[in-house]
Structures are given as structure tokens and as C-alpha cells.
Amino acid sequence: MNHQPFEEWLLSEKLIDPKEKLELDAHLRTCSYCSALAETGQALRVVKKASPAAGFTTRFHARLAMQKAADQRRKR
Amino acid sequence: MNDELAWVLQAQQGNDEAFTKLVEEHQTHVYNLCYRMLGEPEAAEDAAQETFLRAYQNLHRYDRSRSFATWLLSIGAHYCIDRLRRRKLSVFSIDEEKDDGTSFEIRDTASPDPEAESVKREDRDRLHVLLKDLDDTDRAAVILRYWHDYSEIEIADSLNLTVSAVKSRLHRARRALAGMWQDEKPRARTERRKVYESPAF
Numbered sequence: 478m479n480h481q482p483f484e485e486w487l488l489s490e491k492l493i494d495p496k497e498k499l500e501l502d503a504h505l506r507t508c509s510y511c512s513a514l515a516e517t518g519q520a521l522r523v524v525k526k527a528s529p530a531a532g533f534t535t536r537f538h539a540r541l542a543m544q545k546a547a548d549q550r551r552k553r
Numbered sequence: 554m555n556d557e558l559a560w561v562l563q564a565q566q567g568n569d570e571a572f573t574k575l576v577e578e579h580q581t582h583v584y585n586l587c588y589r590m591l592g593e594p595e596a597a598e599d600a601a602q603e604t605f606l607r608a609y610q611n612l613h614r615y616d617r618s619r620s621f622a623t624w625l626l627s628i629g630a631h632y633c634i635d636r637l638r639r640r641k642l643s644v645f646s647i648d649e650e651k652d653d654g655t656s657f658e659i660r661d662t663a664s665p666d667p668e669a670e671s672v673k674r675e676d677r678d679r680l681h682v683l684l685k686d687l688d689d690t691d692r693a694a695v696i697l698r699y700w701h702d703y704s705e706i707e708i709a710d711s712l713n714l715t716v717s718a719v720k721s722r723l724h725r726a727r728r729a730l731a732g733m734w735q736d737e738k739p740r741a742r743t744e745r746r747k748v749y750e751s752p753a754f
Contacts, residue, residue: 537573
């Protein structure tokens with residue numbers, strides 16, 4: 478199956494006009510690869526950031542203190 | 554951001570409290586990058602902590618004409634890529650036999666449309682797992698592009714690549730993700746195709 482120009486449109490996130498949209502929709506109905514490309518593109522657009530567990534800064538303080546202590550020991 | 558610039562200046566002069574403010578400000582950005590790169594929360598926590606430690610130790614090398622966030626994520630990306638290369642094995646500690654469904658702490662916020670949100674969340678979870686099979690640097694480019702809204706120029710700067718190499722890696726990664734998505738067990742494909750038939754460009 479020929480995926481062009483549809484694969485290129487999906488990869489480049491090209492702004493498409495209504496005529497191109499009809500062509501793309503028709504292609505997606507028959508092409509599972511381009512459908513997967515569109516679906517993963519959609520999923521990538523709604524990703525959310527993961528946050529660390531509460532207390533990250535406190536844990537960093539502890540790590541920094543340990544590192545400084547280790548650096549001091551090495552200097553002796 | 555004026556406050557941030559002040560914190561950076563003070564931190565560079567040895568003010569640890571100012572550096573703490575920078576950690577507070579950027580912890581989610583750094584943690585998210587590490588989590589998406591390494592796949593599980595414990596490794597991500599360790600890598601994120603190490604990223605801030607390295608930033609602290611190298612503050613004298615930070616060029617203030619550059620975005621502090623970009624500099625931080627660059628340190629994080631390189632650290633994670635190095636860590637992955639040193640391990641040289643599947644970086645996700647979960648495989649299908651051991652997966653008890655509790656290891657990925659993917660945090661999400663409430664939504665007014667629970668059904669649409671549960672589909673989106675499912676897709677996000679699937680995507681997170683598929684990241685592991687990407688090339689390490691390709692994965693970093695994808696994370697910076699989609700989770701952190703970096704431009705291709707910013708990604709190139711962070712990962713020491715040319716812009717055309719970034720474009721090429723992003724396209725390769727997108728194709729790989731699509732291939733893996735396609736190969737997975739189909740689930741209500743007709744329904745999902747309806748949702749994605751007319752991508753909003």
C-alpha cells in the first residue's frame with residue numbers, strides 16, 4: 478500500500494485543507510499503519526507529565542549533604 | 554523569569570537556599586524526563602536527584618544566556634542515556650510476567666468527561682510502555698518534543714544534534730511507535746479509528 482502523501486502529512490503535522498482531510502480520512506479507513514500513526518500522534522498530543530512523590534526537595538537536601546560529606550572526607 | 558534568574562545568580566554564588574528554589578521549580582520537568590526515559594518511578598527518582606546534583610556541581614559552567622530549564626533537561630537527558638547504555642539491558646524493570654499493574658505511577662488529573670478521559674489515559678499508558686523499544690536518543694527527542702514542548706532547535710541544543718538529525722530521529726520514532734501500536738492486540742479498533750479519523754491539524 479502506498480502511504481504517501483499521508484504518512485508525510487501525519488509526520489510533519491501539516492495543516493491540511495478540507496479536500497486533503499477527506500482524502501486522509503478515506504485512506505485511514507483502509508490503512509492500519511497510517512491509522513496507528515494518527516492514533517499515536519493523537520496520544521502524543523495529550524501526554525501529561527509525571528510528578529515525583531512528595532518530598533523530592535527534602536530528599537535532594539539529604540543527597541546533597543551526603544555528597545558534601547563524601548567530598549570532605551576525600552579532601553582529608 | 555526574573556525570580557529564576559535571581560535564584561540562579563545567587564546559587565552560582567553559593568546560596569544553597571536559592572538552589573533549592575530551583576529544585577522546587579523544576580522537579581516535575583526533570584522527573585518526568587527521567588521517568589519517560591527509564592520507565593519506572595524508582596529509577597526516575599534516583600536519576601532526577603542525580604541530575605540536580607550534577608547541575609549543582611556544575612553551576613559555574615552554566616551559561617546564563619541559555620534557558621536554565623533547557624540546561625537542566627540536557628543534563629538529565631545525557632545522564633539517562635548514559636545510564637541506559639551502561640545497563641545494556643531492557644531498561645523497564647517490568648516485563649509481562651512480572652507486571653502486577655502497580656509499578657507505573659502514572660499520575661493523572663480529574664476530567665469532566667470520564668469516558669473520553671479513560672480512553673486518553675489508556676492511550677497514554679500504552680504510549681509510555683512503547684517508549685522502551687525506541688532508540689535511547691530517539692526516545693529523548695520524543696519526550697522533549699511532546700512532553701516538554703521543545704522546538705527542534707531546543708532539542709538539537711539539548712542533545713548535541715543537528716536540527717536535521719532531530720527531525721530524522723523524531724520521524725523514525727513516530728514510525729516505530731506506529732508500527733508497535735499496530736502490532737499490539739487490537740482493541741475496539743473501529744471505535745478508536747472514528748476518534749482519530751479527522752486529526753485536528
